[in-house]
Amino acid sequence: MIKSPRVLIHGTGFAGQGHAEAFCYAGAEVVGIVGRTDSVTRQVAKDMNIAYAGTDWAQALSDCKPDIVSIATPGGAHYEAIKLAIAHGCHIFCDKPMTTDGESAEELYHLAEAKNVKTAYAASFRYMPHVLFAKRLVAEGAIGEPQEVECISHFSLEKEIPFGWSHRKEEGGGRLNNNFTHKLSIVTSVVGEKILAISGEVRDDLREAPIVKGVHNFKTRRDHIPDDLNDPDLEWGESNVEWSYCVLAKLKSPFGPRPVSVLFKHGGLHPRFKEDHIVFYGSKGALYIAGHYGSGPLFHYGEDKQWMELPLPEDIAANIPNVDGDTERNWRYLISEFVKDVRGDDVPPYQTFKEGSLYQRLIDIIRKNDRWVDVSDLQNPDAR
Structure with missing residues (x-):
């Protein structure tokens, strides 16, 4: 110990x-x-x-x-x-x-x-409060047998973000490494950890990005976007990794006898029209969580055939670490x-x-x- x-x-x-x-x-x-x-x-x-x-x-x-x-x-x-x-x-x-x-x-x-x-x-985004809530609700039978999950997100990332590790496969870049990992973790935590089958496609919509010195903190990389992208002295780095992906998966769930179908659709550079979301569909209802990583709120569709927002349970809310x-x-x-x-x-x-x-x-x-x-x-x- x-x-x-x-x-x-x-x-x-x-x-x-x-x-x-x-x-x-x-x-x-x-x-x-x-x-x-x-x-x-x-x-x-x-x-x-x-x-x-x-x-x-x-x-x-x-x-x-x-x-x-x-x-x-x-x-x-x-x-x-x-x-x-x-x-x-x-x-x-x-x-x-x-x-x-x-x-x-x-x-x-x-x-x-x-x-x-x-x-x-x-x-670690499987620990989002509303994801933890969805996990509890599915286990309690709130949607019956899980049948389908839909994860949709569009980030509208600036194409001018300075060139760095996120643009290169050999440095751990790409949206699969830095978005899909969280999405898959969220879905498996709610409906079942066993992944039965997977297929998908990727696409590099970017191809190049400006090279800028002095970028250290990933969170503030946008602050270093060059003012003049037409500057003839500006150097450009080549992207060799995906900025969009579409993945289909089948998961085994302990809450039903049949595989659960999952769609993961992400466009890193494309604009969203309405909110990103995660939806869990079942034989008796559905759960909708707003936000690409399940930030909430959470809505339940039940026997009354109406979507109703459900408040976060007090015990889950009380266990949220106090940090922005x-x-x-x-x-x-x-x-x-x-x-x-x-x-x-x-x-x-x-x-x-x-x-x-x-x-x-x-x-x-x-x-x-x-x-x-x-x-x-x-x-x-x-x-x-």
Whole structure:
């Protein structure tokens, strides 16, 4: 049993700082932080009152001797950092994506299992309050047998956002890694964790983005959009990853005998007309949650054939971490559960490297985009 786990953070940006705050909230001791740039890392450590700041991950593991490491860098930097942490016997909290591909993620999952270290995978929007409420309602039979789920979102992201890791497959970019992971986690948490089948397509609607120096915090990247996109001296980076996707899945549910059909439709660059949403349809009703990640409110369609907004139960509302931002609240929720587990307390199941590696393998399958059936000849019978 570890009363106050020692935590080393890998990453100094939005996620790194958010993880550090969440571990402090959970009662752990953040003993160090590691980043790429010495001056930035030292400044973040000073601002957050973290004693150790460094740029060498291996050295930091030896110097700080953490019980837990928190991986908060872009996905392309996860593999080596996690592998070293496993070798040191550290428990690991990792933001999504786990790595850049299914093969490397699966390797890390097996290494962690062999070393007997605890892992947590932060596709953490399953902890949105209204998602937790939907999970309870489905389990109580509010919609009968789950039959269909619809997840629709359009983000209207600016095409001029500066070029960075989110534009490159090898660095963990793409909307599957950074949107679909949360959506899949939400849906499986409500209707059932067993994924039976999946298919989909991806599309790069962007192709290039301006290269701008000085972008450090992912959350404030919009502030660095160039004023003059026609500047002849402006350099451009090539996108090689999806900005839109459409995925179909079938899930096994403990609440019904037949597979549940799921549609995930996302356009990262396209404008929304009405609100993004998640809908769970069943044999006796439906649940509608407004917002792309289920921010609410939640409406129930029942036997009276009317949509009615349902208030959030008091016990769920009382358990929401007190911090601004959905991302930050969900980190705190999951990290609190993870820290309790490391301490030796009993906690409900949470997603681990098992799910993280599965998600990366599913993304590999979707990106192959090879599930199409050529029907062009059917429109020209004479050619057959």
